[in-house]
Amino acid sequence: MQQLPTITEEYLHLFREGPLTMYIYDDEAEKFLAVNNTALCQYGYSHEEFLTLRLSDIQPVEEQDALIQQPKIVPGMYTSSGRLRHRRKNGEIFYVQSYSHQTIFEQHTAILFLAIDVDQTEKALEIENILDSITDAFYTINHRWQFTHVNKAYEKLLGRKREDMIGGNIWELFPYGREFSYYDRYHQVVKDQVSVHFEEYIPINNSWVSVNAYPTTEGLAVYMVDISEQRQLRETIYTNEQNLRAIINNTTDLIWLVNTDFKIISANRAFRDRMAGITGRAKDKLADADYPADLLVIWNAYYRQAMDGNSFKIIWTDTKDGNPIYEEVSFNPVFDQQDKVSAISCFSRDITEARIDRERILRQNQQLRKIAWIQSHEVRSPLANIMGLVQLLTATDMPEEEFLNMLSMLKTSADQLNQVIFDIMTQANNHDDVAD
Incomplete structure (x- = not known):
């Protein structure tokens, strides 16, 4: 006891x-x-x-x-x-x-x-469950470049089980990483203790990923998002933009886009060259102050009309090298998803040659109408006289003196007809000069 x-x-x-x-x-x-x-x-x-x-x-x-x-x-x-x-x-x-x-x-x-x-164990399990539930691929690497954690999304992305990766060296399991930017960027994270972001290719599954890598006390943590579809979409958009840009830049027609403040937000090479010629400024440094004030007033009025939702065309007259030029300018409002005008698409086509041809044709038609009038009025009188005199000469016997008198009249009518023909030829030559 x-x-x-x-x-x-x-x-x-x-x-x-x-x-x-x-x-x-x-x-x-x-x-x-x-x-x-x-x-x-x-x-x-x-x-x-x-x-x-x-x-x-x-x-x-x-x-x-x-x-x-x-x-x-x-x-x-x-x-x-x-x-x-x-x-x-x-x-x-x-x-x-x-x-x-x-x-x-x-x-x-x-x-x-x-x-x-x-607490640490339970919270680690909570974190692991959270990381397994996210759709981003995630893994951690220690200072010996060994996998210490891999979530389900990374397993799915790589097609590998986590037990085959945990404890394994990343550069031995995925040697392609040394050839791509993974190796240099991950070493940068560990050495400089900085976060990095980059996009890179994964050859084993032909995919592209967006990578965010962060330094940790044990090594680094990596988040990956499969951006293969987005990248393909970006490449398609870029290709389409380049093709469209090639089309609009390989034309001499002027194409430009104006926002709701009447500021030029996009234009093809022909437009920028033209504006540089007008303002004398570099093509990428144009401002409202560079344009003549009277031109701004006129064009802003056109833009305002298009901003009201109206599509229309005008004929713009200008000069180049001392010669008149004519351009057909189209204004077309661009509507957003709320059916509001968000911009104005403008297209200017040089119609100088067509305009000159049209005016030439009008002058030619005037000359042709003159020729037709001469033929219908001036030719008819001497020709009728000649035909009547010939008929008399062949139809009856007449004294010599009367016969000679008729021959003289016949010659006079022939001279008149000849003069009419000469006038017609003169008009025709003037017509050819107009055509030239």
Whole structure:
């Protein structure tokens, strides 16, 4: 019997100084009866403060139902309450693996509670579950370039199981990484402790990825997003833009786009060359102040009309090298998804040659009408005289003097007809000069 106090003191010492969090509480009153030093450090209370608490004070409100649902404690046996969330004095939440055992404390039935801190493990599992649920591929590498974590999205992207990658050297498992920018960029992250972003190709599955790599205390963390479809779309858009740009830049017609403030936001090479000739400024440095004020007033009026939703054409007259030029200019409003005018598309086509041809044809027609009038009026009179005289000369016998008189009249009519023909030829020559 003399050894019992010694044994009790030894057990109390193990309870108070043990490395595991332990406390004893009254099951009915849910009040703490004793608490060890590890628990004081873990929860942040003093010994006196802890003994004034109730069991619910160290659990978050949303976790307190777990107190009611805890398994019934069987005397003489440890009971596991599973993983619980507890709250420190400062309000911080952490995870514990809990075990309970019925005991006798100061001659009263009580519960000895053992709480093993599994906060880091539980939070690591939470993080792992989160990383496995995201659609971005994710993995971590240590300073020996070994995989330490791989999520499901990365498994799917590479077509490899994580157990085949964890612990393996990234450059040995994926040697193509040395040939592409992965190697240099990842080394940059580790050496300079900076984050990097780049796009790169994965040859084993013919895909493109957007890569974000970040330094960590253990090495680096990498997020990858498959951008194969986006990249293909970008390349298609770029190719189409280049083809369209080649088309509009290989024409002498002027093409430009004006925004709602009447500022030129896009134009082909022909337009910029023309504007540079007008303003005398470099093609990429044009501003409203560079244009003649009177021209701005005129063109802004056209833009305003198109901004009202109207499509129309005008004939613009100008001079080049001292010669008149004519251009047909089209204004077409561009509508956005809300059916509002967002820009004005303008197209100017040189119609000088067609205009000159049209005017030449008009002058030619005037000459032709003159010739036709001469033929219908001037030719008819001498020709009728000639025909009548010839008929008389051939139809009757007449004295010589009368015959000679008719011949003289015939010659006069022939001379008149000849003059008419000469006039027609003169008009025809003038017609050819006009055509030339």
